[in-house]
Amino acid sequence: MFKRLMTMAALALTLGAVACTAEVEEEGKxxxxxxxxxxxxKVDVxxxxxxxxxxxxxxxxxxVNVTPTEGDDK
Structure with missing residues (x-):
């Protein structure tokens, strides 16, 4: 019950935040x-x-002894 209530509250907050729009009316400086x-x-070190x-x-x-195989050109 508590988990469901918290999930619904989080969903409501998310939808509320997404529904907002913001427009800049005046540029800041x-x-x-x-x-x-x-x-x-002054520090004494x-x-x-x-x-x-x-x-x-x-x-x-x-x-280590390395014997290349026949046809190995690398």
Whole structure:
């Protein structure tokens, strides 16, 4: 019963919104804005201590043998 009532209410609101029409009678315009210089905030930043280094690793890769099939020109 509640679902049916909510469905009918939603349908009525949808039909009411669709039935409305709107026409622009007078074009609007943007307001005049006067922009003056400002000041950046002063911020005290303590950056993180990051250590960068390199390391050599050996990666073992499998050996792959590819035998193309006859007539495979790609």
């Amino acid at each position: 943007l307001p005049d804005v006067d922009v003056k210089g400002g000041e950046m905030p 303590d950056p993180a201590n990051v250590e960068v280094s390199t390391d050599t690793q050996t990666v073992v890769t499998p050996e």
